[in-house]
Amino acid sequence: MKLSLQTKLTLHSLTIRKDKKHYIVEEVTSGEFYEMPQVCIDAIEQINQGVLLEQIEIELKQRYPEETVDLVDFAEQLLELQLIKEVDGVTVEVKKSRPVESGFTWIPSSVGRVFFNRFSNKLYVGLLAVNVLFLIVNPQSFPSYKDIFLFETVMPSLLLWMGVSLVLVLIHEFGHILAVRSYDLPAKLGIGHRLFFVVFETDLTPAWKLAPKQRNRLYFGGLCFDQLMLFIALSLQLFFGVNHGLIAGILGLVVLDIFIRTIYQCCFYMKTDLYYVFENCTGCYNVMENGRKLLSQWLPWIKSPPATETFAGEEKTVKLYSIFFVTGILLTCSLFLFYFIPQTIYAFTKILPGFLQPISDPVFWDAAVFVGQFVLILGLLLYSWIKNRAEDAV
Known part of the structure; x- marks a missing residue:
């Protein structure tokens, strides 16, 4: 669809x-949600008033002399994002469906507020401090890699660890x-992956309906x-003590699992919960993409993502994220x-x-199942890496 400065647009209903x-x-x-600067919002407001793109461009160039204002290019972006309903009175054919507001809505919001309110926020911070103090005062509680091996045979130990972790x-x-x-707000639970680990993920898209402090x-919430x-x-x-009994062993698994997951949350090269907190606190919502782009200039093994826009004033935030990015890789190597x-x-x-x-001894089959599982996982991982490299080379 051809757009020009003489074009008049009608947009779909937007909330800003x-x-x-x-x-x-x-x-x-x-x-769907999009981040836009002030100049784009002013353009949208005038489009909604029925003003021609040419008139809007002239006014915005006067109001924002330091900005590059191109209303035809902006209109093409709006068209690509399927935000335009009509062009010069002609309906733009797109398929849109309103998402069903469902997902754990059977849980009353009052129940959520029991666990998350002004008082509980301070309580969770206090628990973090107490937990650190626990580990300092009682170093025997500090997790060891051997904590997962509760039984003489390996597979029962791994199955128990997988169950506790789940x-x-x-x-x-x-x-x-x-x-x-x-x-x-509605909440949805899905399945994703981090590195080669399968993980559950809660869709936090509704967070964009809230003010930054509320997000x-x-x-x-998970932390x-x-x-x-x-x-x-x-x-x-x-x-119970940390050295004896199955219960103490399971408690050790809990400590180990949460300790590893907490370290993992600091790995900012993945979009972890703490990454989103960093993104939200800085107001820089493409910081991962822009940070990878910056690092790819010095670290060739980091793939540069598709071009994203770094808004004015975000350069320092991107550089700070780059430090966290490298730190996260070092933390992963440490794990x-x-x-x-x-x-x-x-x-x-x-x-x-x-x-x-x-072959009739259960110990033999414990070894066989473990090695078979290890080879299978390693094979799937190698296949995934080879497939991704082949796709990147195309």
Whole structure:
């Protein structure tokens, strides 16, 4: 569809909210959100008044002499984003459907506010401080890579760890869900991946309906429940002891899992909860893409993402994120160095002698299942990497 300065546009219904630096524009029908600067908002307001693009461009060039104002280009972007309803009275054919406002709406917002309110926010911060104090005063509680090996055979230990981890992940995501419901917004739970780990993810898109200060509650919701579970586990460890019994072993698994997940949250090269907090506090919403673009100039193994716009004044934030990006990679390497690699080596030292046992011995099958699982996961990982490299090369 040809656009010109003589074009008159009609836009779909939009809701515009002031954010920290710019504005958040919500397309009401689809529920999609976009960040736009003041000059774009002024253009949208005049478009809604029926003003021709030529007149809008002349006025905005006078009002914003330091900005590059091109209304035809802006209109083409609006058309690409499917925000235009009519062009010179001709309807633009697009398929839009309003998302169903569902997703844990059966949980009353009052229940969410029981766990997330002004008092509870301070309580969770206090729990974090107490947990750190627990680990300092009682260093025996500090997690070790051997904490996952509760049984003589490896597979039962790994299955128990996977079960505990699954429960803790669901509790983490339920923290997000209750935080969302505390604002009477719908919450959706899906499945995604980080590196080669399958993870559950709560869709926090409704956060854009809130003011920036309110959004942090949604982003911190999972971490708050993590700290609550860690406090319970550390407290029970003091009661049961950390060296004896299955219960103490399971509590050690809880501490280990939450400790690793908390370190993982600091890995800003992935879009973790803390990354979104950083993004929200700075008001720089393309900081990952712009940070990767900056780092790709010095680190060629970092793939430069598609071009994104760095708004004026965001350069320092992008540089700060780049430091966090590299720090996150170092933290990941530390997790592999001190936990994942030692766990793998220790597991193999325990199971390899099992192959010397008769085929009827359960120890033999423990070793066989573990090695088979390890080879399968490694094969899937290599396949994924090779496939991604092939797609990038096209």
